[in-house]
Each structure stands twice: as structure tokens, then as C-alpha cells.
Amino acid sequence: MTSQHLKDYYDVWAEMLEEAEQPDEGWPWDYKLRQAQQEERFEAYAIEVEGIVHGLLYIETQWHRSGLPQRYPLVYVQALTVAPWNRKDLEDPPYLRGVGTMLLTFARERSQQLGYQSRVGLHSIPEAEGFYHRVGMPSYGPDPDKEGLIYFEYGAVRP
């Protein structure tokens, strides 16, 4: 992710938050990019198609551990989001499809590269729980430390 991607986010995506009267909620990505540039354990990625950002991923790679008793190291998805226009309620089919799955696959790839056997953990927002169930990510129930969001975790891939 670069400052150019951040500008895309603020110029195009974040306008929706202004309309929803939540302009301040758009700023976490600014902080995330800065953190990724300053601390090795954080990484920020963007999917860019035809000059515009369509998906953003922010991961932590060193401190998080598996919800399993063995406490395996894993890649933790701090934030994953897809552009507001790729939905069926706007046009059928959406302009781009599969962006979320690609970001999640990339998180697993990064985990594999780091020697974590592609283990990935995340907390889904309530509206997206169906997606994580659908892509076969085991769920571990609500996490009181994350305001009750459901924790999902992919296990090891052993080639």
C-alpha cells in the first residue's frame, strides 16, 4: 500500500463515510499505513485495478497467536475491506468480484512465507460472518476482548 492508494481511499471510498456522517471513521487507514512504514510487524497491502484501489488489507505478523491451546504463531488480519461499489445492489454482476477472497488468500500466502503454515486469524464484522463461514474458516465464537466479534481462524496447510 502506498500514499497514492491512501489518496484513492480518501478521495473515493471515504466520501461514503462523510455521507453517512461518520467522517472521522475513515482515518484508521492513514494510521495503518504510517504504522506499517514504521514497524516491521505491521504490513499494509492494496489491490489496484486500472489505476484505482479496490481492496485493502492490514496484517500483524509477529505478536498474535492461535486460539488453539498450542498457541501457534499466525498472521492476524487487523483490517480487510473491499471498495463500496462492488456489490450486487448497485449492478448485477458487480464491477469486480472476488477481491475479498484474493485478499484473504494473500494473507494465507504471507503466513506460509513466514513459516506459519498459512495460519490466519481475524475478527469478522457481524454482516460478514456468512462469508467467512462460506469460505470454510473455522469459527471460535464471540470474543469478549473484541466487543463480541466472532473470531475465525484458518489452520495449517501441509503440502
Next chain:
Amino acid sequence: MLLGPNFQTEALALDERKLAEQWEKTGSFMDLCRDETWLDEAARIEDECDGRVEAGLAMRAYAKAKYDPALADVRKGLRRKMRLQSILFVELNRWMKEWDIGVAFEETYTEARQLVRAHLKQPSPALSDWIEAVLEEDKQPDDADKPVRSQTRAQLTLMMTDDDWKTLAQVAAAAAADIASASVHKASQVESNITVAA
């Protein structure tokens, strides 16, 4: 305290067997993105879930707005904006690569995008007409003739003012100087290390 996993049993886009096979084959899960069957399944799953994929506490406010039915028109407006900027930026990128500005490209291109965006906020009547025409034409299939889109570079040329060109020249010069200075600094460090080692 987390409970035990609740496993699902349906066919999956990211199942362990498929990933393991892919890793064995090419050493990268991302190569699945070249597999039409896998891509179709990924797209179908996201369609079924209406594109609701957000994860992370910080994404809740964004997702709330993204899924708010009352904001459907806003999202349609953003989609228009995205298509227009994609058309303009793809051509801007192609055009600027012909300028051969080397290491200064990224910063100059980023600045040029911001200048284009500024002009789009207050378009002239002629630019407004072209925007409507190019977006209408964009609804045609990809392989259709796009005569309006072929005017994109000409529109970019018309958009840029003398002040814009001066700004771009300054950004390019500063970026090139910064990189040259950093290279000299690095080279001098290497030289001093060699001296110490000797």
C-alpha cells in the same frame, strides 16, 4: 476465552487440500487467481454474501455505511467516480511513461493524479459533456469501439493549466534531486565502510 472451532463442511474456495496442491505446484497460493474455476467459485461465494467481507474492529463503521440501503445512491455515485478516474488514470499513466522521467515518475504521477482530481471537482461545461459521454460509452462491452474514450489523452491535455505543468516540473525535479542525493549518501557510506575494512 475462545471456544472450540465450528467447522463448515461445504465446498470451499480456500480449502486446505486445494491450497496444499497449489503450493506444491507453483509455490504460491496467489497463482490460484489464474485459475478460472477457482476465480468463478470465489466470485460466486462473494455474490452469495453480497460482497460483505469486512474484518477487523476498525472496519465496523465503514461496513455499516457500505451496507446501509439508504446510501445506495451514494455508492452508485462513487462507482461512476471510480470508472471515470480509472479511464483517466490508465491513460495518464501511459502518457507519463512516455515522458521518460525515470526515478521521478512515481511522485510526479501521484501529483498529476491529484491535479486531475482537482479539475474534476469543478469541470468546465465541455469537460462535463465529455465525462457524460465517456461514462455512457463505458457501459458498452469491453471489445466494442470506444471513440469517446480514445479522446482521453486530449482531454487530459486540455485539463492541464500552465500552473499544473510548472507544479509537475517542480515535483519531478525535486524527486530526482532527492533520489540522487540519497544515492550519493549511500555511496559515500559504502566507500567509508570499504576504507574501514581496508
